[in-house]
Amino acid sequence: MTDITVFDALPETVAAPEASRPRLLVIGTALAAMAATMGMAGLLGIYVQSRAAVLAQGEIWLPKGVTIPLTQPNMMAITLVMSMVAMAWAVSAIRHDDRANTHIALSLCVVFGFAYLAQTGFLLEIMGMPAAGDELARPPLFYALIGAHMLIMAAAMLYVIVMGLRTLGGNYNAKDVEGIYGAALFWNVAVVLYLVVWYAIYITK
Amino acid sequence: MALTQTRTETDSTTDSIQTSDSAARPALERVLSTSDHKTIGRMWIGAGAAFVLLALVLSTIASIELIDLGSVGLFEDEGQFVQAWSAGRTLLLFGGVIPVLIGLATYLTPLQVGASAIAFGRGAAGAFWTWLLATGILILAVVANGGPAGGSKDAVLLWILALGTMLVGFCWAFVCIATTILGARTIGMRLEHVPISTWSFLVFSLLGLLTLPILIGELGLAYADVSADYLSTKVDRQALLSILNSLSLAPALYWVGIPVLGMGLDVVATQSESRVRFHKPALALIGSLLVLSFGADILTFGGRGRAIEFDNAVLVLGVLAAVVPILLLLGMAADAVKNGKPATNTPLVAGMAAMALLAVGALVALLALIEPILEFVADASNSEIDVSSALRLADSSFHEGIRGLILGAVLLGIVSSVHHWGHKIWGRSLDDKLGMLSILLVSAGTIAWGGAYVISGMLEQPALPGIGVGPKDGVEVLNVLATIGFAVLGLGALVFLANLARTALGTGTTPEPWSGQSLEWTTSSPPSLGNFASAPVMESTSGMAVLSQPTPNKAEEA
Numbered sequence: 001m002t003d004i005t006v007f008d009a010l011p012e013t014v015a016a017p018e019a020s021r022p023r024l025l026v027i028g029t030a031l032a033a034m035a036a037t038m039g040m041a042g043l044l045g046i047y048v049q050s051r052a053a054v055l056a057q058g059e060i061w062l063p064k065g066v067t068i069p070l071t072q073p074n075m076m077a078i079t080l081v082m083s084m085v086a087m088a089w090a091v092s093a094i095r096h097d098d099r100a101n102t103h104i105a106l107s108l109c110v111v112f113g114f115a116y117l118a119q120t121g122f123l124l125e126i127m128g129m130p131a132a133g134d135e136l137a138r139p140p141l142f143y144a145l146i147g148a149h150m151l152i153m154a155a156a157m158l159y160v161i162v163m164g165l166r167t168l169g170g171n172y173n174a175k176d177v178e179g180i181y182g183a184a185l186f187w188n189v190a191v192v193l194y195l196v197v198w199y200a201i202y203i204t205k
Numbered sequence: 206m207a208l209t210q211t212r213t214e215t216d217s218t219t220d221s222i223q224t225s226d227s228a229a230r231p232a233l234e235r236v237l238s239t240s241d242h243k244t245i246g247r248m249w250i251g252a253g254a255a256f257v258l259l260a261l262v263l264s265t266i267a268s269i270e271l272i273d274l275g276s277v278g279l280f281e282d283e284g285q286f287v288q289a290w291s292a293g294r295t296l297l298l299f300g301g302v303i304p305v306l307i308g309l310a311t312y313l314t315p316l317q318v319g320a321s322a323i324a325f326g327r328g329a330a331g332a333f334w335t336w337l338l339a340t341g342i343l344i345l346a347v348v349a350n351g352g353p354a355g356g357s358k359d360a361v362l363l364w365i366l367a368l369g370t371m372l373v374g375f376c377w378a379f380v381c382i383a384t385t386i387l388g389a390r391t392i393g394m395r396l397e398h399v400p401i402s403t404w405s406f407l408v409f410s411l412l413g414l415l416t417l418p419i420l421i422g423e424l425g426l427a428y429a430d431v432s433a434d435y436l437s438t439k440v441d442r443q444a445l446l447s448i449l450n451s452l453s454l455a456p457a458l459y460w461v462g463i464p465v466l467g468m469g470l471d472v473v474a475t476q477s478e479s480r481v482r483f484h485k486p487a488l489a490l491i492g493s494l495l496v497l498s499f500g501a502d503i504l505t506f507g508g509r510g511r512a513i514e515f516d517n518a519v520l521v522l523g524v525l526a527a528v529v530p531i532l533l534l535l536g537m538a539a540d541a542v543k544n545g546k547p548a549t550n551t552p553l554v555a556g557m558a559a560m561a562l563l564a565v566g567a568l569v570a571l572l573a574l575i576e577p578i579l580e581f582v583a584d585a586s587n588s589e590i591d592v593s594s595a596l597r598l599a600d601s602s603f604h605e606g607i608r609g610l611i612l613g614a615v616l617l618g619i620v621s622s623v624h625h626w627g628h629k630i631w632g633r634s635l636d637d638k639l640g641m642l643s644i645l646l647v648s649a650g651t652i653a654w655g656g657a658y659v660i661s662g663m664l665e666q667p668a669l670p671g672i673g674v675g676p677k678d679g680v681e682v683l684n685v686l687a688t689i690g691f692a693v694l695g696l697g698a699l700v701f702l703a704n705l706a707r708t709a710l711g712t713g714t715t716p717e718p719w720s721g722q723s724l725e726w727t728t729s730s731p732p733s734l735g736n737f738a739s740a741p742v743m744e745s746t747s748g749m750a751v752l753s754q755p756t757p758n759k760a761e762e763a
Contacts (some may be wrong), residue, residue, distance in 0.1 A: 013534075022390060022647050023388050024324045024325070024384055024388045027324075027383075027384045027387050027388040028324060028325060028380050028381070028384040028388075030381045031379070031383050031384060031411075031414055032376075032380055034415070035376050035380070035414045035415075035417070035418045038415050038416070038418040038419055039418030039419060039421055039422045040422070041419070042419030042420075042422040042423065043422040043423075043425070043426065046423075046426065055489065104395075131433055138404070139429075139433060139434070140426060140429030140430045140433050140435060141426060141429075143737065144422070144425045144426040144428075144429045148422060148425055191281075196308070205696055
């Protein structure tokens with residue numbers, strides 16, 4: 001709170017402020033998550049439609065020399081599912097006013113998030129998808145889709161970090177879990193979006 | 206106070222202390238650091254109105270070039286013409302119309318739901334500054350030979366990035382507005398009790414959050430395409446126009462008409478000293494536009510910015526069905542006028558004209574369905590209907606005409622709303638005679654612009670008018686008419702902006718010209734920080750203010 005001097009100047013007769021309205025952060029997060037989902041759905045729609053059009057012409061979707069290994073995508077899926085468990089742990093911990101466990105669980109989530117980003121970078125490197133030169137313009141579509149999800153995941157990590165710091169500062173506890181709920185909501189949506197990408201791109205190729 | 210925090214409701218003494226604290230700071234610092242929804246709303250409205258004027262000037266200049274289709278006059282080449290033409294279109298929608306609507310929503314929704322502040326006040330300020338900065342960069346990118354048909358790859362990339370950032374700013378603002386309506390309503394106000402304008406802002410925001418991210422995704426894809434040189438030439442880059450067209454076609458374009466319908470009903474009822482008799486049906490009709498004007502179909506699966514074709518049945522049904530709620534809402538407004546004592550002033554006349562023009566646009570758009578429906582009937586019945594003789598309006602300037610009618614209606618709606626709530630926003634009323642002049646000019650300009658392009662579309666002028674395609678009978682005359690329309694519309698915007706500036710920059714307060722029935726009318730004009738001295742309690746179920754306590758701020762004034 002930056003308005004400390006203002007509040008210090010208040011006369012004693014001033015009534016205490018009412019509690020802030022509940023759930024605003026969760027509602028706002030749900031709306032932001034909805035927007036992120038629509039953005040990904042749009043790109044996935046274009047990707048799937050383009051792939052279907054190419055396959056219908058009897059051509060191969062992936063450019064020559066490009067392979068999508070399954071080890072990394074599967075590991076990323078498992079990593080992110082584990083991060084959902086960690087997030088559930090964080091929510092449970094804050095509801096029991098257990099800040100130590102909350103911080104451990106949130107930190108674990110962020111670590112899982114970094115693992116996902118690092119693994120995606122590694123996957124893109126070993127796939128050998130050319131940045132340009134493909135006559136069907138598939139690489140931009142692929143990179144836009146994967147990049148969009150990486151951005152969403154990075155935003156989710158930032159959200160978790162901020163909420164973790166605010167919990168450290170005493171903003172959230174068993175009576176006010178809104179920030180952690182919000183972070184958990186956005187995180188889980190980001191993970192579910194990856195699972196859709198995982199199936200639509202990596203599994204069905 | 207953190208970005209995610211909402212200012213708590215406090216005693217009015219706190220407000221006075223904070224106000225005096227704010228007054229001690231330099232004006233620039235106050236503006237840059239504000240999280241007050243009223244200041245942010247004013248900034249959106251002012252900046253948006255200025256960009257409307259700039260957009261219309263650009264569109265007029267580009268339109269002059271179309272008077273002679275056989276040669277290039279004003280511009281060096283066709284690419285430069287496309288730059289000016291697209292910049293005018295982009296700025297009008299994303300730089301002008303949508304920001305002003307967001308400004309009105311940012312200012313009014315907390316007041317109408319009885320909240321002391323907008324949800325995520327600093328987020329709302331962040332949304333405005335993000336958009337403003339991105340709009341400035343967008344203009345610079347166009348000047349640096351970016352934009353669709355731009356010659357400089359770096360500038361084109363900058364243009365895409367700026368446009369995407371503008372849309373992110375909109376989404377950010379929509380989250381703040383929708384969260385305020387969904388979560389910060391005062392005690393006793395259920396969602397079905399909110400004023401119709403607030404409801405329309407909610408539908409507008411939700412639809413924005415459902416469609417704009419798809420557009421952002423497309424822009425991300427375009428960025429990757431340009432980066433990897435898949436759109437390497439100026440002609441290739443004209444494909445970027447199709448992304449902009451996405452929201453310029455019916456029924457997706459009706460999205461910007463939704464707040465006009467909601468505000469129009471509230472304005473007309475208040476100015477007629479009556480009420481909208483069917484409050485909940487009105488909410489349901491506006492809500493139906495959430496489904497009917499959902500633009501995702503055009504944005505992706507229907508192909509990039511493709512015109513209406515019948516194999517895209519969802520789109521056809523959307524255009525067809527959206528007419529019903531628009532006409533019914535117009536009927537409700539007429540009913541409120543009939544049952545009340547209407548005042549012949551700018552808010553009422555502009556409000557009715559806006560709704561009527563919106564209905565005309567939606568009805569004229571039905572012409573685009575003739576060809577696809579005939580095709581469907583021919584396919585279904587295996588008959589030999591000669592579809593080629595039907596009107597072929599896909600990819601013609603017909604849709605540009607519909608766009609003109611709808612956006613003109615929205616501009617009239619903005620004139621109506623700003624005049625209606627002007628006193629609430631600045632503490633001073635806008636000049637009514639200048640308002641009437643604005644209505645006259647905006648209406649005439651809209652009909653000339655929209656009507657000329659609708660007819661030239663029927664004469665097969667392409668959607669992206671070409672220069673150097675050779676003269677064509679009738680079309681050039683219509684292009685002259687459209688140019689005059691742009692100029693007259695620009696003049697109307699100039700009169701409106703001058704009226705707005707005169708009010709916003711003036712001093713002193715004038716008596717409140719009228720009093721409505723929703724919560725914003727129960728507090729002072731403009732409201733002090735915190736809006737209400739204490740949270741109002743709604744006891745009415747009709748969406749109108751019946752308070753369990755006197756109107757505190759007005760009592761203080763007395």
